Amino acid sequence: MDKMTPEQRHHCMSSIGSRNTRPEMIVRRWLWRHGFRYRVSVKSLPGTPDIVLRRQSTVIMVNGCFWHGHDCGKFRIPSTNTDFWRNKFERNQARDRRVYKQLHDLGYYVLVVWECQLAPARRQATLQALSARLAEIYLDTHQAKPRPYGDYEESLPAIAAET
Numbered sequence: 001m002d003k004m005t006p007e008q009r010h011h012c013m014s015s016i017g018s019r020n021t022r023p024e025m026i027v028r029r030w031l032w033r034h035g036f037r038y039r040v041s042v043k044s045l046p047g048t049p050d051i052v053l054r055r056q057s058t059v060i061m062v063n064g065c066f067w068h069g070h071d072c073g074k075f076r077i078p079s080t081n082t083d084f085w086r087n088k089f090e091r092n093q094a095r096d097r098r099v100y101k102q103l104h105d106l107g108y109y110v111l112v113v114w115e116c117q118l119a120p121a122r123r124q125a126t127l128q129a130l131s132a133r134l135a136e137i138y139l140d141t142h143q144a145k146p147r148p149y150g151d152y153e154e155s156l157p158a159i160a161a162e163t
């Protein structure tokens, strides 16, 4: 039985594309709930990254294992038109590497979250690792050093009076 209206079905079909996919939404909801703020599908950056966190200088790519050719159980080159598919996956992977390098050269950390890492049994651990890594990156990029205990004030360098 199919109870979807044509609009719902269209919405459902279009969400199968690369934008607003379910794995990406899992990551976005987690980040938002944990206080990370981000922009999505940023067209001004190479590869239109899924999620961009400016404060952490980080982009997060949520990759489907099939299209991005992840070396995991979920990815298998189809047994028909094998050459076509092999070519396609190689091109996809080459494009991914090019995009990651460009983002890196622009000063971004590039974190890849694979679809298979968001399977229910692994999801929690993956998302916690993601949060931990983002916190680490934030500290690295902001050079947060603990203030020495007891140092409440700093003196400015002596400035010679004008004569």
Ligand SMILES: [Zn+2]
Binding pocket: 065, 070, 071, 072, 073, 074, 075, 114, 115, 116, 117
């Ligand atoms: Zn995978």
